[in-house]
Amino acid sequence: MTLLSIKNMDVSIGQYSVLHGVTFDVPEGGVFVLLGRNGAGKTTTLRSIIGLWDRPPGSVTFRGEDVSSLHTSDIARKGIAFVPENMGIFGGLTVAENMVLATASGKFDQARLTRVYELFPALEQFWDKQAWSLSGGQKQMLAVARAIIEPRDLILIDEPTKGLAPSIIHAMGEAFREISQTTTILLVEQNFAFAKSLGRDMAVIDDGRVVHTGTMAEFAADTALQDRLLSLSVEGA
Amino acid sequence: MIDRAGGVFVLPVAIAIVAFFLIGAPSSWLTLTVAGLSMGLMIFLMASGLSLVFGLMDVLNFGHSAFVSFGAFVAASVLAWLGGWLGADSIILNSLALIAALAAAIVFGAAGGWFFERVIVKPVYKDHLRQILITMGALIVAEQLILATWGGTPVNVPRPHFLEGAIILGGSSLEVYRLFAFVVGALVYAGLYYLLNKTRIGLLIRAGVENREMVEALGFKIDRLFIGVFMLGSALAALGGAMWAGYETLITPALGAEMMVIVFIVVIIGGLGSIQGTLLGAIVVALMQNYVGYLSPKLALASNMILMMAILLWRPYGLAPAVK
Amino acid sequence: MNRTLSVKIIALTIWGLLLFSPFLFQDVRQVEVAARICVFIVLVASYDLLIGYTGIVSFAHTMFFGLGAYGVAIAMKQGDNTWGYWIVGALAGVLVAAVLAVLIGLLSLRVKAIFFAMITLAAASVALVLASQLSSFTGGEDGMTYSSPDIFKPATKLLTDDEGKVARIAGVRMNGKIAAYYFVFFTSAVMFWVMLRIVGSPLGTVLKAIRENEARAEGIGYRVVAYRTAVFVIAATTAALAGAVYAAWLKYTGPDTTLSFAIMIDILLMVVIGGMGTMWGAAIGATLMVLAQYYLRDLMEVASDATSAIPLLPELLSPDRWLLWLGIIFILLVYFFPAGIAGTIIRGRAK
């Protein structure tokens, strides 16, 4: 069943046209991976879904409802979480305060909190610290933790593994696998090895257009296609 | 942070003790101290709105003083209009007139704040320079509007009889109006403290200033919050103006502008965005002004500036800045 | 590129008009207006060096302006109206401005921008109070009048005709007034040119870098505090020089012509209208604003009369409310053309 469907999305910033008719469907459940080179328009696509561009032409349908004209906060309240590329950490707030703001009621579900601590022990350690003082990777963990502290229907994640140590990437992969049992994840990723291990379906964006959609299994098998679309000259570990 | 900042909260006490020995005459000291404390709370009323908007939303609102002026004039007009109640022999009618005047100022301030946020400030969040500029433009317009509405001649502010005069205690005189101002200021402080520290609103606003988009992506309507804070800040300014009008009894449209420098100094000395700091700054400034004015009048004018420089050198972010 | 060119052309046209203005518009007010424009272009350009190029918000610019003006005023009042005293006064003013700028800069340019703004505001109000309190020296609130060098006296004949009377060129009397105007014009033009060179130089790029990302500028090897202090001093001394020139022109110096906060706001308005971070914009902003100050009122008088039949409008268009309209225009400008006139032309429509 289709959870999120994007049709003919066009975005231009100033005189630059960034997306030209991006169209793809994200089925419910599992991890959907969006691949593409730098500047292809992946971030822009995610931002448009959550409503951070002023009304892009084209439609975004979530659970059969057109949300493209809704305000960002209303889209979020439909059950969509967003982990932006720059992480969107509130540096002036403590880790705890950052987390509180990600809950609707201001109260934590204790079980979920415990799981977050397990996944990212550093967060427990720095719970009462100002978030700006976290290391780059710790900030990334906090950003992901915020998205999973409440149950959601869809999580949009922009390059979560950037700057993470291998062991953490590994842990995060586990976490995503677990979360994706109950929640759909739309993942933008450069780390192909990571993407490959998680993704069920996928799409490739290039130069503001969707140039390929399909299952991850097929794509992973077809190295020629990978080479053409992603120029994987440095193969991931 | 908290324990380290704790030390600065005894500053006013230390100042008062030193002053006691320098002044010598206990009755004068008591007069000056009580007057200073209540003046501090009146300044706090005017400054708290600025500090709130400045510290929480990171908006430097030079138009703040316009709300102070508006509050003063609106209250004065209401009091003049309710002259009958004010002149009546019933304390109840007197108080009703007073409450009506203060409420009118608050409502006007809030409404003005709404308009101000929507039209003036909204486009320039996060851009200090344009904030300074656009709010200055708004200040010019607001001052002209006051001039056009109330004219340039000073307006007399009647005040209820029960707030006139002074209580004589030993050799000291304690003005009734100042005691009243003290109470109002203390109540406002308590309310603000609760709002910012016991509710989630303060957090959300601080987060929103840093990254508006992310707060929205978390599902909050940051717009409404910002408007709310702005309305609150403006309403406080107007209330401060109304209280000040009652103190001054004769007001001109320049009132807000005249108070602005001291209000800025207080906010800076206190530390941005912290209500505690603003209160502290206001009291320290007011006490210093009274003591220095008594001990060495020549220095009185410079005392604020010197105080500000000294405090900034000692603590570059003010006495008790909001933790950032 | 050609957009930048069109801004330059506008600004150069303004300078051209200023150069010939005594001949183009032969009435008394325009000379006053033109001289004021010249001085304010320099003042605004020097302020733009701070606010537009380096991102320093200072409210002490009128203080520096005043130092130059008061230096000249006091020297010419205590001494006499010869050039020697003008030079002594101007130098003293510039020197004090430079010293103060170094002190304020080193002491406080490290702190957060907003604190710096407040400190300069405090310094400026202290200057204002001092000028008022040291009245035996400064003339207090009322300011002081003095005479300027003889060559500027209206009675001075620069050129004489056969009968020994003041000669006229294109109908303009070649008297001291003309000399005074060209003194103002050329000194201003030179200062403006110097500032143009500064912003076009490597130093100019460094200033912009500091505005954009102070920490990184430090990181690639620029001593940010030193650069900021330097530009603060340059701006301060230029403002002081402009003050000295203006004092010679006005033959009057008082708080309301140099030190007052109203002038500070004028300067801010001019910078914004012209466009922050463009020297050429300063010329455009200063010109428009001074013209508005002198002529918007007259214009509104006409508008008010023309609409006198309609209710309410004439009330709002009353010439005494011209400041209201200026304020509104200003807000709209900041709102819709944050880059100012010059910036908007250069960048084009798209945001």
Place this chain on the structure above:
Amino acid sequence: MIHPSLSTRDLTIRFGGHTAVNAVTCDFRPGELTVIVGPNGAGKTTYFNMISGQLTPTSGSVEKDGVDLTRMSASQIARHGVGRAFQLTNLFPQLSVLENIRLAVQAQAGDGRRFFTPVAKLSELTARAERYLEATKLSDKAELPAAALAHGDQRKLEVALLMAMEPDIYMFDEPTAGMSLDHAPDVLDLIAEIKHDHSKTVLLVEHKMDVVRALADRIIVLHNGELIADGDPGEVMSSQVVKDVYLGNAGEMA
């Protein structure tokens, strides 16, 4: 043995009660590329910050070619030939790509104090800046403001800035983070080139193991602020302690 160009002695910094970097003593030699690895929050960036002057150490010292850099300001250190690129992109957003680079060239040439010569006349500056543009394949974006670049290009510009400073010591903090696979090699090639110039010292923080393997002459490992391993890449990467704290087999993190 070659003399160390950069060394830190007992370099330590504490934030409140937390010791982020603890008594790290290490020498770096010209012509050598040292990769610093360690789990997130190990103190790698903080270590860099102390060397390049963004932070002042609580104790210990930093020395370059016999000059004590410990208490110097960031700008002084930069002028002493220590250059640094940042983990989080840190550019001059409204200035054009070319201007960004020219600033670094100009700082290196000591031209920042020239205030009367138009930049346009200093053509050698522009020419040098353009060389770095080409090297990082950013030439076609020279006139764009840095803010308009996609993330990957911003990372490249970050590297270009560092190269333009022409320092003796290069410090890269995860230069390829967020770079797609077709762009990362450009940057890696540049780093390799620097390494080949045997007078330069390179420090690199990196999490991508393939990158580490391709470039490292030597690896040091930080963990909880302490230096726990130092040596030949093959050796270090296969040691048990690194596997435990860093690579992780099934997420058994301390």
Place this chain on the structure above:
Amino acid sequence: QDGDPVKIALIHGMSGSPLEAFSKQTHTGFELGLEYATGGTMEVNGHPIEVIYKDTQFKPDVARAVLAEAYGDDEVLLAVGATSSGVTTGMLPIAEEYERILLVEPAVADSLTGPESNRYVFKTSRNSSMDMQAQALALKPDENLYVATLAEDYAFGRDGIAAFKSALEGTGATVVSEEYVAQGTADYTAVGERLFNALKDQDGRKVILIYVAGSGDAPGKLQAMDPSRFDIELSFGGNILPAMAGYKRFPGMEGAVYYYYEAFENEINDWLVEEHMARFDGPPDFFTAGGMSAALAVVKAIETAETLDTEGLIAAMEGMSWDTPKGEMTFRPEDHQALQSMLHFKIRVDDDVEWAIPEKVEIITPDMMDIPVGREN
């Protein structure tokens, strides 16, 4: 030439400061004055009078430009202005440069007819010396009187107190303390304590003389500190009518002021009060009376001048006496300051009147005062 219009420029601050209200009063008074003096024809000796208005924006440089324009381009016969002393100081040299008359009204400072002024300047407004001498006389000073003074710390305040002290000289009264506060002071507690401490142990009549122009309501603030417990009286001058409402707190207080509409009994004042009531629904205030006095001076000067040019006017005006709502005024030939009467009042509170009434005790005529001569023409 007969029938040629005579142009007069009114140069006041009309925008940019709350003081603009004073300028408006002055204009109203000036227009009423012309109307009265010409019997409504607006013609003097067959010359129609044309009034040109200019705005100084309360900026001296703008004021200079518009004054120069009035003289140079509009070719006015004379100009009247301005509102604040600073702006007016800046205008003085322009009058000299253009050799035209500047009639100062309502700016106050003594220095406007002082050594820095010039022979083209006439002044119909009262000056600080008059204020303070009248104020001193209103105290009926003798050996029994002890005074502490309170003024603002700038030229206006210090000159005023100096004038006050010189008026007390030889009367036996003692000034025990002079306090100066910064301009714009709002809190008078500290200085109040100092004043009380200086006076309270004297035996005799104890008075605090207040000379504060700003809006801080110094009298009210001191009153709130209850000076009566030390038998200390307050004394200060009058104010514009809206401000006089605040004087209801000081019944019986005595001081001096230069106009109150009920205090002067003459035909001109009767006309002024009646017309003003009829047209503006309220009595004239003191800047209105000032503006009218200036207009009456101008008309009389034009009527009596032998030639209608600057020199003719100066000749006519030096030593000229003319009637005004405030009684007869005379331009002193030496410095062109007009001498005028002042009102010694005592505050009476009438609940039916919006403001406290400064009831006449006595008119202090010019010969009772000794106003220093500012310059020798």
